[in-house]
Amino acid sequence: TKIHQFLQDLPKCEHHVHLEGCLTPELMFTLAARNGVSLPDTEKRPEFSSPATLYERYEHFTSLDDFLSYYFIGMSVLQQQGDFEALAWEYFQKAHADGVHHAEVFFDPQEHLNRGVAFDTVVSGFVAGCRRAEQEYGMTTKLIMCFVKHLPASDAQKVFDLAVEAGHFESGALHGIGASSSEVGPPKDMFKEIYATAYSKGIRRTAHAGEEGDPSYIRAALEAYKSQRIDHGIRLIDSPSLLQQVAKDEILLTVCPVSNVKLRCFDHISKVPIRTFLDAGVRFSINSDDPAYFGGFILHNYCSVQEAFDLSIAEWRTIAENSINGSWVEQERKSELL
């Protein structure tokens, strides 16, 4: 339809996609075989029998933690530099087809290091995927390293130190830090020292907050982390005062509507606070989160929002402009995209 073509053509920026969340069951099985990694015993876990049975299981996530249990098993097949590069490249091909011009992508190094994969293997593989997307598609890309909340903060500190010592933030190999994984349970400010160091070095900061957790998680990300963006942030609907502050401070929320329904944050896309955010002047971008697990990439998210909210062309232009302006990219590139 006409609106679908309009959404396809809209110059999109993606700010919230986990590269490990782009691992399709097909690639998972291929890499497991190639690398000799065993997936769970199918006697006990029949959903690991084939890509088809995994896809079926992915239709029934009950929570963020239920999803994460699959996400962390899936990524265990990634072993060699070429695996990380192939994963990133698969994502960029899909993103390009969906009309993404600029992508800022997350990855979770701690999980890979814990499995004995070298930090450099992970980073150089993902960087190679990014450079290929830049060369073949003229996309701009940025890598954001996430710390995971279910592992000790000391592990996060180690990986941050490795990145700083390797000069990855200065060279531009890495562009910022984030925090992801389980929300309710781990301390809200567990990476406070790392974020303070990042702030003092001028390293960009974002953090997942207010996905399953209440608005106090968002307040902690803004205050304890001096986070410049909030990933998800949907529970802002429970705090009108914080919502006003986020609007006034022009903090960009990276919203993932399909993810929110798949992980049972809302029972339908129409409950995602798109209208509330637009009306309150809260800036947000629309993103895919873990597209291989949630059944669709960024354009699927744009189209699902359109079906539920019937936005005007002017509202879509506002969303596209806010996501360009909220990107961590040079002003010159923003002007090109606007």
Ligand code: ADE
């Ligand atoms: N890691 C991958 N996807 C995530 C999500 N939706 N929330 C928190 N951590 C994640």
Ligand code: ZN
């Ligand atoms: Zn996420």
